[in-house]
Amino acid sequence: QTDLGEGSKANPVAVIPIQHVDGPLDESDFVAFVNFKYVARDFIKYQVSYISCTCRQAATNYWSTAFFELTLPESGLLDDAVLKTMSFESDSEDHYLSGFWGDSDPIPSGMTYEQIRDEYITWFVGQTYGDLKDLNFITDIDPVAFSEGEGRTDYSIDAYSGATVSTNNIIRVINAIFKHHGTDYHFENDPSLVVAETEAEVPVEESVVSEEAPAGTTxxxxxxxxxxxxxxxxxxxxxxxxxxxxxxCYLTACSSITADNLIDYLGRDDVLYIDLRNYEDYIMKHFRNFEVIPYFGQIFNAEAHTDVSMVHLYGGTPKEPVPVYEESDKMLELLFPKDQTLFLLCQSGGRVAMMMDILAARGWDMSKIYNIGGMAQYTGREYRPYIVDTMEFGIVPEYTVTGLTRVE
Structure with a gap:
């Protein structure tokens, strides 16, 4: 038993079946590992690790890790889902290294990874599961279709005929992740899918949320x-x-309100909901009606009381915070009113625990303050109507202070 999975501080993980094919085209039932699933507004990001080459000794049989983005079509049909991104290198925004090419480079036929990336993988991107689901081997790809499209007239599927391990298992991992994609509740009404009992819809209590209730209310x-x-x-x-x-104990593990039951306590007029993440994280995904107060941007830095270039309210440690300004406690009370019940959120719950240490040290009544965990834990379907997902937006904040008197 681990702390990974749905509702944890990490993104959901899974082990999925994949039908591996080797050089002689013998098939074996293997598994692949979905290292994370991140649900965006109209697509889902996945990172999948799988073994492709089994023809060499274990010391050089490296696993490959592929980054995928698969769309959530308005039709709700898996056949209409599009392979938006597939990469063995960076993610779609080129922010992070999200993949790893584990096969030979060049492969035995002489084909390089760069050729496979630029000529072969690009053919799959932009196609739907309906277009791809009947493919099992590269020989199933229509040579004419492979050469169609801008800049593809010189590409030939025959050039990959000796690259059966790498190229065939790319087809297999695409099919495997699409099938796993189909277990998301977005596709629950797709008549072509048979949903396993363990993946069936988790009912939401009618007394808590109804279709008539607007997002952010109970x-x-x-x-x-x-x-x-x-x-x-x-x-x-x-x-x-x-x-x-x-x-x-201010950890999420000790909290009475978590991803298991926050749905029962949203939209209250007697609670102030606060997100402690930075603006750049908040703007991409956040709960509706949560105020953002950046813990690391405005509230605390361990060196703030000794470094005059920092603008935070406190330095020192969360358990023994050192006010940076004469007005630090006054500002803290403006942000976190002492007379209100506070629900505090961050990405995993860690910042909340530190924020609560500061509030406790500065005299707040902790019987009114809740650690409700982090955004990473709120992956359940019942929370999607309450979450704003705008990954297209970005922000570069600049934190400054004026009119405060620094403690000498």
Missing amino acids: VEKLELPPPRDLTKTYKAADSEEEVQATED
């Missing part, structure tokens, strides 16, 4: 539980043993 207001669930256990930083939750 049907009824439930009594708030105490912020810490003292029946839970957690691993302390200095121990491998599970210990009992206490009132001064």
Whole structure:
């Protein structure tokens, strides 16, 4: 048992079947590993690791890792989903190294990885699952279709006939990730899909959310539980043993409101909802009606009390914060009102725990402050109507302060 998976601070992971093919075209039932699934507004990002070449010794049989983006078509039909991106190198924005080519380069036929990337893989990109699902081997690709399109007239599928391991298993991993894509609830009404019982829809209680309820609201207001669930256990930083939750445990593991039940407590007028991530993360994906107060941008930096170039309110440590300005506590109360119930969110819950340490150290009533975890944990289908997904946007914030008196 691990802490990875749906609802964890990491993105969802999975083990999926893939039918591997070797040089002599013998097929074997292998598995591939989906290292993450990230749901954007109209597509999903995946990173998939799989073994392609089995013809060499284990010391050189490296696994390949491919980055995919597959669309979520308005039709709700998997056949209409498009292979938007496939890469063994950077992601689609060229921000991160998201893939790895594990096969020979060049492959035995003399074909280089660069040729496979530029000529072969590009043929699949832009096509739908309906276009690709009947392909099993490169010999199933229509030679005429392969040479169609701008700049492709000199490309021939016959050039890849000796590259059966690499090229055939690219087809296999594409089919495998498309089939896994079909398990997303977006395709739940696709009549061509048989959904396994374990992947069936998780019902949402009608008393909590209904189709008539606008995003950010609840049907009824439930009594708030105490912020810490003292029946839970957690691993302390200095121990491998599970210990009992206490009132001064501000970790997500000790919280009474998490991804399991936040849906019951959204849209309340007696709660202030705060996102502690930086603006550049917030703008790409966030809960509706959450105010952003960047913890690392405005609230805390360990060196802020000794480095005059920093604008944060506190330095030192979260448990022993050192005010940077004479007005630091006043500013903190403006941002985190003492008389209100606060639901604090970040990416995984870690920043929230540090923020709560600061609030506790500066005299806040911690019986009103909740660590509701991080955006990474809110991957369940019930939360999608409440989340704004605008990955196309970017922001370059500049944090400054004026009119505050720095403590000498």
